[in-house]
Amino acid sequence: MGLSLPQPSCSNCRISDLCLPYGLHINEVEQLALIIKNKRPLRIDELLYSRDTECLNLYAVKSGSFRGFITNTEGVEQTIGFYLPGELMGLDALLHGRFSCSVVALETSSVCELPLARLNELCVELPSLQYQMMRILSKEITSDHDQMLLLGRSSAKERMLMFLLMLSKRYGALGFSTTEFNLSMRRQDIANFLGLSNETISRQLTELSKAGVIAVKQRGIRIIDLNLLKSIVEPCYAHPISCPA
Amino acid sequence: MGLSLPQPSCSNCRISDLCLPYGLHINEVEQLALIIKNKRPLRIDELLYSRDTECLNLYAVKSGSFRGFITNTEGVEQTIGFYLPGELMGLDALLHGRFSCSVVALETSSVCELPLARLNELCVELPSLQYQMMRILSKEITSDHDQMLLLGRSSAKERMLMFLLMLSKRYGALGFSTTEFNLSMRRQDIANFLGLSNETISRQLTELSKAGVIAVKQRGIRIIDLNLLKSIVEPCYAHPISCPA
DNA sequence: ACTTAATATTGATTCAGATCAATAACCTCA
DNA sequence: TGAGGTTATTGATCTGAATCAATATTAAGT
Known part of the structure; x- marks a missing residue:
């Protein structure tokens, strides 16, 4: 029983x-x-x-x-x-x-x-x-x-950034931190979701770390500059005047 | 009025x-x-x-x-x-x-x-x-x-074939021919839908014509060998024995 | 703690498809 | 009927990301 x-x-x-x-x-x-x-x-x-x-x-x-x-x-x-x-x-x-x-x-x-x-x-x-x-x-x-x-239309960097931004938003909606979270999925899963190879995911994360946008420690992600991250992926947010839409 | x-x-x-x-x-x-x-x-x-x-x-x-x-x-x-x-x-x-x-x-x-x-x-x-x-x-x-x-995961050729197959099915469901139809969209629209460039769409259509799979006359498409087309995009249909799934 | 397997990073090379560029075919309408 | 614009094809070149390959790191089990 x-x-x-x-x-x-x-x-x-x-x-x-x-x-x-x-x-x-x-x-x-x-x-x-x-x-x-x-x-x-x-x-x-x-x-x-x-x-x-x-x-x-x-x-x-x-x-x-x-x-x-x-x-x-x-x-x-x-x-x-x-x-x-x-x-x-x-x-x-x-x-x-x-x-x-x-x-x-x-x-x-x-x-x-x-x-x-x-x-x-x-x-x-x-x-x-x-x-x-x-x-x-x-x-x-x-x-x-x-x-x-x-x-269909994004570069590897854009995909990576949009992925992080999406997670940030969704964790935020759940009441968790928008800037610090643990990925529950493997690099391979992220790669597969984004239509990239896992090597490319690693490289993109490394690049973003070196650029000081995020800090990566295995599955742990800390977004150092959320506005900077947003401005890379959504340029209009950074330069509202130039984008009437 | x-x-x-x-x-x-x-x-x-x-x-x-x-x-x-x-x-x-x-x-x-x-x-x-x-x-x-x-x-x-x-x-x-x-x-x-x-x-x-x-x-x-x-x-x-x-x-x-x-x-x-x-x-x-x-x-x-x-x-x-x-x-x-x-x-x-x-x-x-x-x-x-x-x-x-x-x-x-x-x-x-x-x-x-x-x-x-x-x-x-x-x-x-x-x-x-x-x-x-x-x-x-x-x-x-x-x-x-x-x-x-x-x-996320298909080559240009696969995308092109799947697109044609999708249209064929949908026209068929509407009671039209599954092998002969006119594209109502531009190459540019197909390209954009499939995440490719319009040049690539042209090239793929040319290749498929030369291979005798389809005949293309501007917007007009005639599928010469629908089973061949299916077998390229869905290999299991052609070789059922080798694909348990 | 040590072994083994899974996962992640980094480097070297290749390649599919993008981009650039030049026609070609077609449609529109004056 | 032909001029101008749009759409499509074809060729040459370039490039971003895949693939191949090696190593590093972490996790899991004994």
Whole structure:
């Protein structure tokens, strides 16, 4: 007989405003919490779900972090994103009921399990939940578009900087430091996400260190001059007058 | 006094099963049709909407084709997709109520206008419409992920082939020929979409012509050997035994 | 603490595709 | 019908990042 995990409560959850409950009334949040199940934590490199399997649940990151990826017919892998606390995984499966990507834990991590059938029922009852689902789906589309711009038109340096800036923002939103954080992913994962080689990632980090923009100690990143970093990647922020847009 | 356009009817629409009405009952389709408005056709290069403007309507392509794109702070443009009949545009705006990309007509094209406020109301009343919206959003996410794989990990030749194969499939779904079609976009647009230069697009098309895979006559494309084309881009299809996946 | 494996850095070389440059083909409309 | 502009092709050269290769560093297990 396994240990039974406690029923989760979104109302107490520190990150509920960054997650599915955002915009819901307190009694609606409680209804949502009733359908959510806790899962035992996943260990590093453990698979949460894999491509082509039936999607019975969506998952929200509760703690830790995950990596989503797809592979082509030759087995070439592309990391399509990293998931931090509050973020929903599995949205790509709403089309056919099967996951179209795979997700692994980057560190010891836990998730909230959202049974899809019951979530759908609840969306019919609670319009605000429905809207929030659509907002979340829409957000994923927008950030995927940004990633396409990055993969299609940016240099290695720009990609590296945008990656650091993205993490900085997301950690900030979670209440952590925007200038000091530990990467939960390997260089190889960053490289794969950014469409570069891991050697190029190393070189870019080294260059940025030498330029005094960041300090790197293995997985630990400290952004020394966040404004400088922003000004390299988004020149308009540094010279607003020259950029009417 | 302008000409008043006729009230559209989804029930009669040739492509309704590829569009928002898919999965709805006939009376539900009629409810949907009531909120839809026709717009006058757009001319080539005419802007349907642009980034950062308020999104009051979603748009479905009725005829013709469109190009969606985003620009970074330096004005560098990335085409994020092409829209063919039946496809919904503006889904990226559900997050903040503002479009996060711009859309222009590639040829003389028409759209159905879907007032967002009324669409939202209708989603609350009609769960099947709600599900269909989510499926469409999910589909966009999946295809964006495929595009990331393409931009991150593919050679110029693979990109070109995948692009042709994608168009072939989409035209096929619309009931057109899968092997003979006219490109509605410029080489420059294809290049931008695929993260390549327009010279590279020209060269790839020339090479594929010389190899006898396709015939190119300006915007006109004829795929001479669709299976050969598929086998180059998806080697597993040609040699199923060697690829367990 | 020591061994082994995994991960990260750094250097040397190569190459795919960008860029630069020069036609060529096509469309538009006067 | 032809002049001017746009779009596409083709060639020559360059370059950023991949690849190949070697070493360094860290983590994990006994």
